[in-house]
Amino acid sequence: MPLYRSHVLVCNGTTCVLKGCQAVQAALLEEIRSRGLENEIKVAETGCLGISEKGPVIVLYPEGVTYCELTVADVPEIVEEHLIKGKIVERLLYKGAIPGEVKAAHRGREKENRVVLKNVGTIDPTSIEEYLALGGYEALGRALTQMTPEQVIDLVKRSGLRGRGGAAFPTGLKWELTSQSPGDGRFVICNADEGEPGNFKDRLIMEGDPHSVVEAIVIAGYAVGAHTGYLYVRGEYHQSIANLERAIADAREMGFVGKGIFGTGFDFDVKVFRGAGAYVCGEETALIESLEGRRGESMVKPPYPPTHGLWGQPTVINNVETLANVPRIVLNGAEWYAGLGTEKSKGTKVFSPCGDVLYPGVYEVPFGVTLREVLYEFAGGTKSGRAFKAALIGGPSGICVGEESLDKEFAYEHLSPGAGALIVMDTGKCIVDAINSCQKFFLHESCGQCIPCREGTKRLYEMTSSWVEGRAREGDLELMETLAEEMAVASRCGLGQFAGNAFLTSYKLFPDEYRAHVSGGECPTGICAMNNGRGKDNG
Amino acid sequence: METTQCPRCSEATLSDVRDCIQRFGREQGNLLPVLHAVQRKCGYLTADAMEEVADWLNIPVSEIYGTATFYTLFSTKPLGKHVIRLCDSPPCHIEGSAGVRRLLEKHLGISEGETTDDGLFTLEVVSCIGLCGVAPAMMIDEEVYGNLSPETISAILEKYRMEGG
Numbered sequence: 001m002p003l004y005r006s007h008v009l010v011c012n013g014t015t016c017v018l019k020g021c022q023a024v025q026a027a028l029l030e031e032i033r034s035r036g037l038e039n040e041i042k043v044a045e046t047g048c049l050g051i052s053e054k055g056p057v058i059v060l061y062p063e064g065v066t067y068c069e070l071t072v073a074d075v076p077e078i079v080e081e082h083l084i085k086g087k088i089v090e091r092l093l094y095k096g097a098i099p100g101e102v103k104a105a106h107r108g109r110e111k112e113n114r115v116v117l118k119n120v121g122t123i124d125p126t127s128i129e130e131y132l133a134l135g136g137y138e139a140l141g142r143a144l145t146q147m148t149p150e151q152v153i154d155l156v157k158r159s160g161l162r163g164r165g166g167a168a169f170p171t172g173l174k175w176e177l178t179s180q181s182p183g184d185g186r187f188v189i190c191n192a193d194e195g196e197p198g199n200f201k202d203r204l205i206m207e208g209d210p211h212s213v214v215e216a217i218v219i220a221g222y223a224v225g226a227h228t229g230y231l232y233v234r235g236e237y238h239q240s241i242a243n244l245e246r247a248i249a250d251a252r253e254m255g256f257v258g259k260g261i262f263g264t265g266f267d268f269d270v271k272v273f274r275g276a277g278a279y280v281c282g283e284e285t286a287l288i289e290s291l292e293g294r295r296g297e298s299m300v301k302p303p304y305p306p307t308h309g310l311w312g313q314p315t316v317i318n319n320v321e322t323l324a325n326v327p328r329i330v331l332n333g334a335e336w337y338a339g340l341g342t343e344k345s346k347g348t349k350v351f352s353p354c355g356d357v358l359y360p361g362v363y364e365v366p367f368g369v370t371l372r373e374v375l376y377e378f379a380g381g382t383k384s385g386r387a388f389k390a391a392l393i394g395g396p397s398g399i400c401v402g403e404e405s406l407d408k409e410f411a412y413e414h415l416s417p418g419a420g421a422l423i424v425m426d427t428g429k430c431i432v433d434a435i436n437s438c439q440k441f442f443l444h445e446s447c448g449q450c451i452p453c454r455e456g457t458k459r460l461y462e463m464t465s466s467w468v469e470g471r472a473r474e475g476d477l478e479l480m481e482t483l484a485e486e487m488a489v490a491s492r493c494g495l496g497q498f499a500g501n502a503f504l505t506s507y508k509l510f511p512d513e514y515r516a517h518v519s520g521g522e523c524p525t526g527i528c529a530m531n532n533g534r535g536k537d538n539g
Numbered sequence: 540m541e542t543t544q545c546p547r548c549s550e551a552t553l554s555d556v557r558d559c560i561q562r563f564g565r566e567q568g569n570l571l572p573v574l575h576a577v578q579r580k581c582g583y584l585t586a587d588a589m590e591e592v593a594d595w596l597n598i599p600v601s602e603i604y605g606t607a608t609f610y611t612l613f614s615t616k617p618l619g620k621h622v623i624r625l626c627d628s629p630p631c632h633i634e635g636s637a638g639v640r641r642l643l644e645k646h647l648g649i650s651e652g653e654t655t656d657d658g659l660f661t662l663e664v665v666s667c668i669g670l671c672g673v674a675p676a677m678m679i680d681e682e683v684y685g686n687l688s689p690e691t692i693s694a695i696l697e698k699y700r701m702e703g704g
Contacts (some may be wrong), residue, residue: 014683015673027609197628235575235612236624236668238681274569277611279666293570293596295609346700354630354671361672396629421671423630437632447609 004042006083011057011121013048013207014239019055019370020071027075028058032083044078044130047208047325049121051361054094059121066094111377113340115348116324117364120208125243128250129213132426137256143219144262147330151222152223156326158334160346164492165191166394166419171326174316177306179224181314186226189310189317190217191287191393192233192240197281197441198421201350201362202320206233206240209324210247216323218257219330221268223317227266228290232287234275244272261393279445283493286447297449298493319419321350341367345411353379355391355424371415372406374422386426390506394418396438397498400431400506430527431510432485432517433504436464442499453496456487460500470530472518481507549589556580560595569595570606574613583614611665619654619661621699623647625677628667633675639687641662642675646696659699 010025017473023198028043049057058078065088067078074092081087114120123130131137143152158173178186190213194202206213217229231239249269251257259267278296280286285299288310309315325347329337338346345367351374354360358380365374375381376389382388390402398418401408408415426435437462446457463480466472484500507514517521523530563569573596577588584607593600607613608672625643627636640651643670647662654661670676673685684695 015670015685018673018682018684018686109682115664170599194669195667198630198671199667200669200671234669235610275610276575276663278609290571291568293606294602295606303558317650342556352671354674355633360674392629423633423671425633429633434629435628437629440702441628444666485688 009046012045021056044124067092068094116492139330159337164321183313188229193282198395198423210243216326243256353422356426358383382426392423430525451491452491468528631670631675636675
C-alpha cells in the first residue's frame with residue numbers, strides 16, 4: 001500500500017450524493033492532480049458521516065477536520081490553504097454541538113461511544129485493505145482458530161447483547177438454541193430489510209462498513225454450525241447492496257468467505273438477497289417465506305426459526321446492528337461490552353433522530369442515555385426553535401411519548417428504543433395528522449392474510465383520515481381504542497399487533513387534541529384540512 | 540416464437556427473456572431474483588415473461604402473479620421510463636411530503652400510480668425508503684433525492700427531461 005501524508009474522505013452516503021458531493025470529489029481530484037500532489041494525498045469515498053443535513057461533507061486526516069456544505073468553488077481554497085499550507089479553513093468548518101463553538105470533529109462524536117459505527121465515515125467502505133488495517137477480520141481469525149463454537153456462543157451470551165431490530169431477544173441464547181436444534185443444515189440470515197419509518201441506521205452501517213456485517217455473519221455461522229448465510233437487504237437500498245456485494249467478493253478473494261477459512265476446515269458462503277418492497281418481510285417468518293420464493297406472509301409462531309427456519313432447518317436471524325457488534329465483542333471481550341450500558345441493557349444503541357430536529361442523523365451511545373440527551377445534545381433540539389411536542393420512539397410500531405418522558409433513560413427495562421428511530425414533532429405539528437400517516441402506512445403494508453390486520457388497518461385509517469378531514473363521527477375515539485386493542489391481541493404478527501400502538505399511546509397524552517378533531521371539528525395546530533378546506537403544508 | 544418481439548421493449552425478444560430467466564437455477568428460492576432480472580430486462584413483468592418463469596421454476600403462473608403483485612417493486616403493468624417513488628411515511632409526512640406530492644402531480648400532470656403521456660415518468664407514493672434524515676425524500680429509479688423543495692423538484696425533473704428521458 002502506498003503511503004499518503006493526508007487522506008481526504010468524501011462522504012458518499014446516499015444523502016450526500018444528492019447534495020452534490022461527487023462534483024466536489026471530482027474537483028478535488030482535479031485540483032490535487034493539477035498541483036502534482038496525487039502521490040501525497042489520497043482522496044477516498046466513504047459512507048455516510050452522519051451529518052446528512054450539511055452535505056457535501058469531507059473529512060481530512062490526520063487532522064480529523066470536517067468541512068461541510070461545500071461547493072466546487074471551495075475546493076481550490078481547501079487544497080491551497082489546508083493541504084498545502086496546513087491552515088484550517090475556518091469558514092468551511094463544521095460547527096459542532098455547542099452553539100457558537102467551532103468544532104473540528106463532526107457533531108457529537110466525542111460524546112458518542114462508537115462500537116458498530118466505529119468505521120462508518122472513517123474508512124473507504126469499498127476497500128478491504130482499510131478495513132483490515134483497522135483490525136478487520138481479526139475477530140473472525142480469533143474465533144475460528146482459537147475458540148470453539150461453544151466458546152463463541154458463551155462469549156456472546158456473557159456480553160448481554162440483545163437483538164437490535166426492536167424485539168431485544170438475547171442474541172447468544174438465539175445462537176445456542178439454533179446450534180442445538182437438530183437439522184440437515186443450518187442457516188444464518190442477516191435481516192437487513194430495514195423498513196420501519198424513521199429507521200435508517202442499518203443502511204448507514206451497510207453503506208459505511210459492509211465488511212463488519214460480512215465478518216459477523218461468518219462468525220455467527222461458525223458459532224451455530226451453518227455453512228450458508230443470507231443478507232436479506234431491502235430492494236430499495238441499492239448502495240447497501242452494491243457495497244455488500246463488493247465486500248463479499250473481496251472477502252472471498254482473501255479467503256475470509258468460502259472454503260477452508262483461515263486454513264481451518266470451516267466453509268461458509270454468503271449471498272446477498274434483494275427484497276422487493278414489502279415492510280412485512282422484516283418480520284422473520286415472512287422474511288423466510290420471501291427468501292423461499294413466495295409472498296412474504298408471516299407464519300404462526302411457534303415454531304420459531306431457531307428450530308424451523310429457512311427450508312425448515314434451524315436458522316438464526318439477526319438484525320444488521322446486532323451482528324455488527326459481534327466482531328467487536330470477540331476482539332474486546334464480553335466483559336468490556338457488558339461494562340457499557342445499564343444493568344439489564346448492555347452495550348450501545350444506534351439512534352436515528354429525524355423529523356423536526358436540527359441535526360437528523362445516526363448517533364451511537366450506550367444504553368442509559370436519556371431522550372433529552374439524544375434530542376438536544378446530539379440532534380440539536382428542534383430546528384424550528386419551537387418546543388418539543390412528541391416523538392414516535394421506534395417508529396409507527398413503537399410508542400408515542402411527550403415531554404413527560406424526556407428524562408427517561410433508554411433501556412429495555414425503562415424506555416425501549418425499538419430499532420432506534422425517534423420521529424420528532426415540535427409544537428407546530430398536529431398529532432392526529434401524524435397518526436393518520438402512521439395508519440396509512442400500516443394499511444399499505446398489511447400483508448392481508450389475517451382478518452384482524454387486513455380489515456383492522458383499513459378501519460383505523462378510515463377513522464383517522466375522517467378526523468383530519470373534519471368528517472368524524474361521535475363515538476369514533478372509543479371505537480378506535482377498542483379496535484386497536486383487539487388487533488393487538490388477535491393479529492397474527494407484529495404488524496397488526498402494533499398497528500394501533502402509536503394511536504393508543506398518543507391518545508393518552510393528547511386527548512384534548514383528538515377530541516378537538518372528533519367532537520369540535522377543529523385542528524388546534526391548523527395543519528388538518530378541515531380548517532380551510534385544504535389544509536396547509538407541514539414543515 | 541423465438542423471434543417474437545417482447546411487447547414492451549424494442550430490444551428484448553422472448554428468447555432474450557428466456558435466456559435471462561434460464562441463467563438461474565430452477566429452485567423456487569430463485570423466484571424473486573428471477574423476477575428482478577426480468578423486470579430489469581423488460582421494464583415490467585409481462586404476462587409472457589411470467590409464463591416463462593412459471594415453466595422454468597415449475598410454479599403455477601397464478602402463484603407467480605400472486606407473488607409479483609405482493610411486492611411493490613414489481614409491476615405487472617408497463618411503467619414509465621423513470622419511476623418516481625415519493626415517500627409518504629410519517630417522517631416525510633411531517634416534513635411536508637403532501638406538498639411535494641401536489642407539486643409533483645402538478646408538474647407531471649398525473650396522479651399517483653399513473654404514467655405521463657410521453658411515457659417518461661410514473662409516479663408512485665410509497666412507504667418509507669430509509670431516507671428519513673433528509674425528509675421529504677424520493678427516489679427516481681435508483682437515485683435518491685432528499686430535502687425536497689419546490690425549487691429542487693423542478694430542477695430534478697428538468698434534468699431527466701433534458702436527458703431526453
